[in-house]
Amino acid sequence: MFDKILIANRGEIACRIMATARRMGVATVAVYSDADAGARHVRQADAARRIGPAPARDSYLRADALVEAALASGAQAVHPGYGFLSENAAFAEACERAGLVFIGPPAGAIRAMGSKSAAKALMERAGVPLTPGYHGDDQDPALLAREAARIGYPVLIKASAGGGGKGMRRVDRAEDFDAALAACKREAVGAFGDDRMLVERYVLRPRHIEIQVFGDRHGNMVHLLERDCSVQRRHQKVLEEAPAPGMTAARREAMGRAAIDAARAVGYVGAGTVEFIVDPGGAFYFMEMNTRLQVEHPVTEMITGLDLVEWQLRVASGEPLPRDRRPTAPSGHALEARLYAEDPHQGFLPAAGRLRRFVPPPAAPWLRLDAGVDEGDTISSHYDPMIAKLVVHGADRREALARMRQALSACRIVGLPTNLAFLSRLVATPWFEQADLDTGLIEREHDRLFGPDEPPPREAWLLAALAEMRHVAGTTPAGSPWRADGWRLNGDAATAFLFACGGYRREVSVKPGPGGMIAVLDGSTVSVCVRGEDPRLEAALPDRTLRADVYRDGAHRIVYCDGSAWTFTRVDPLLAWKQGADTGGALTAPMPGRMAAHLVPPGARVTAGTPLLVLEAMKMEHTIGAPSDGRVKAFRFAVGDAVNDGDELVDFET
CATH class of the missing domain: 3.30.470.20 (ATP-grasp fold, B domain)
Structure with missing residues (x-):
């Protein structure tokens, strides 16, 4: 048995391997990128080594850095986990050349199964049942379209070197084939560096x-x-x-x-x-x-x-x-x-x-x-x-x-x-x-x-307001005139909380009452005794007791109760006009990524929902469509440019 292994991966699989290795008395070495320096798998390992910058291509996909880290740490073997280089025959061979045991199949087996089209041919010879389709080497798009027509729609386009749903599309009509093929090829190149495709019959209800x-x-x-x-x-x-x-x-x-x-x-x-x-x-x-x-x-x-x-x-x-x-x-x-x-x-x-x-x-x-x-x-x-x-x-x-x-x-x-x-x-x-x-x-x-979200039940609105009242009272010094539960001269000590959840808004008024609080929602008044320490909240109503966990996250209040959860947003009435204001025609990036494709030319007039661009993020493609009828004045990023979360992507004129 090995004395020490390097885990060439991250996240839960790295932690999982460490747990077994520790039980077996095997020491573990973690690897990390600049984005993972303080990650859980690094904290749990016996030792850890940096392998490069945050992008996977500069760290977890660098076979040379991983082999170097294994040798420098004194590991005898490398466990690839899953994802990244776990099914990379060249990495398995690099480990073997360095005298390291690759904890996985032989490189020949990885290579044989690494190409879906080659694997299909091999399985056919072995007598393993195959789905009807095209698995050949000729990758001419016109040929692939003809093969799809021969197989019969719906068909499934799949990256030959792929997995995990990347580079894969179901196509139901011949007129959609070319666009789907192009998208699959882009995604496959980004994920696997290989744009070869195979086409198979899509088995209905498989x-x-x-x-x-x-x-x-x-x-x-x-x-x-x-x-x-x-x-x-x-x-x-x-x-x-x-x-x-x-x-x-x-x-x-x-x-x-x-x-x-x-x-x-x-x-x-x-x-x-x-x-x-x-x-x-x-x-x-x-x-x-x-x-x-x-x-x-x-x-x-x-x-x-x-x-x-x-x-x-x-x-x-x-x-x-x-x-x-x-x-x-x-x-x-x-x-x-x-x-x-x-x-x-x-x-x-x-x-x-x-x-x-x-x-x-x-x-x-x-x-x-x-x-x-x-x-x-x-x-x-x-x-x-x-x-x-x-x-x-x-x-x-x-x-x-x-x-x-x-x-x-x-x-x-x-x-x-x-x-x-x-x-x-x-x-x-x-x-x-x-x-x-x-x-x-x-x-x-x-x-x-x-389906359309149902409005939260009355009890959820009450719980959000009661938790908010408890928080405000608990964070305001005793004797302060701003305490929510304080005395008011010739006035009601009630505090009104305005919340939004989905497309719904409610105001809940809360004030001190005999032995607890009095809440008013939609004109209905209820006396409540509140107990529990944050985030736990117990609200004793006259007819029953509600138990919930309520968490604060910026302007959001997340209420967990009876197996359900609701996210309420605290709305400031004085800023409500701004919080509901129209943001104009700009489209923004929902997350960091890379501009993968422009789908319409600048100046194009489009209808609501028309695909405008493709953003590649977290190893997947995300198509962003027009928010309304209008005109694409210009794209703010060229294909290949890096995009940050919140960046404006398109100048769009409604």
């Missing part, structure tokens, strides 16, 4: 089921059951579970055999995942093989009792797979939810900023939290915006689902937009509860998941 495989250097190969990863947005997974609902023993055996055949075809060693598309009739087709550990590996660990990172370390050090610990059937059911800093109502636009409060659910034997950040840390615009993974286990799917709902409702995140509320709605929908799963569910259930 499920995404993957098989975890593991091989050692002694010729042993096993599969460790399956995971269902069908719930996705933008071709990226949101919720994963194991085992796959409705999986029969016969289908598990057939898919497991096909996955092992795929892995053996490339001489695979270590942890890998063979991903399949499964149609409604149960037929399955090879999609790709991820030659690394997957983000969703914890659900497999939960139903098997195995530590896949430990298996990786042991196999990489030359040990055989343990014969007595190979599961033949799942133990219970596990679910994983990915918590991201992103805005689901803005097309899941990634967010960056400081995590002002992060309160995970209380510890429980059935709960696992894999986090890459702590409260007070910053989510950088340079990397994936994942905050943590919540993983739960139950005796069956019903119990696991109830525990996931409980865990999500107990989580508190303040400081930047997240998908927490979206996940809570997602796991509460009837189709998810009934395991009616396919990759188009989020899009198909859009109205249910993204």
Whole structure:
């Protein structure tokens, strides 16, 4: 076994690897960029080394810097985690040339599976079922368009060297093909440095089921059951579970055999995942093989009792797979939810900023939290915006689902937009509860998941105002004439608080009363006794007691109560005219990034919603459209220019 390993990654996967290594008595060396100098994975490592500036291309994607850091630290092996260089054959070879063990498959296996088109040809020879499509070397756009027509719409364009949903588009009509192809090529070049594409039939209502495989250097190969990863947005997974609902023993055996055949075809060693598309009739087709550990590996660990990172370390050090610990059937059911800093109502636009409060659910034997950040840390615009993974286990799917709902409702995140509320709605929908799963569910259930916001209940407005009154009273010196609960000469001591939430506004008046406070909302008066220490608030009403956590974040007040959360904005009545003022026709960048493309010429007259430009940020493309009918006077940034959060992108004349 190794004495010391370098982890060539960051975030929650680096922390996850460190936990296993520490348990095994293996020292760890972290690497960090200038943006990560104080990150959680750096704080937890035994040692850490700087590898470059914040952009990934200058740090985490620099094989030479990573190898140099490993050698300088005295590490014997390098664990690539996932993402970055984890599936880069040249990096695996660079480690081997330097005398370092690459904790992953041989470079030849990575290279064989690294090109989706080459992998498809290899799988065809190995007898693994394939989705009909074009996987050839000729990349002429006209040829690809003809192949799409031959396959029949809808089709899926995919980057040959890609993964994680980057460089991927579904196309439903021939007239949309050229634009989608161009977008995929731009995104693929930015993410992988390779714009080669393949085109496949888009299977309607498919499920995404993957098989975890593991091989050692002694010729042993096993599969460790399956995971269902069908719930996705933008071709990226949101919720994963194991085992796959409705999986029969016969289908598990057939898919497991096909996955092992795929892995053996490339001489695979270590942890890998063979991903399949499964149609409604149960037929399955090879999609790709991820030659690394997957983000969703914890659900497999939960139903098997195995530590896949430990298996990786042991196999990489030359040990055989343990014969007595190979599961033949799942133990219970596990679910994983990915918590991201992103805005689901803005097309899941990634967010960056400081995590002002992060309160995970209380510890429980059935709960696992894999986090890459702590409260007070910053989510950088340079990397994936994942905050943590919540993983739960139950005796069956019903119990696991109830525990996931409980865990999500107990989580508190303040400081930047997240998908927490979206996940809570997602796991509460009837189709998810009934395991009616396919990759188009989020899009198909859009109205249910993204419908117009209902106004917050009366109790939520009251809680926001009561918390505000407590804060104002607690931060004003006793005896001050400005105390909110102070005496007034010939006047009412009531303080009016104006809040906005979504498209709704309410004023709540609060004043001292016998044994507590008196609040007035919409002409209705209620006496309240307030208890608890910030952020906890207990409001005893005449007929019941409300319990909530209320957090302050600038002008925002976030109220968590009864499993729901509302964000209220404190409105200053004297500035209300300014807070609601028209900002004019300028379009601003929602986050730092790079101008990827102009989609219309300067001077063009456009209608509301017309795509104007493409901004590349956090390894994804974001199309920004016209806010109204008008004319594009000029673009303020050229293609390739860096853009900061809030920069005006377009001179737009309404």
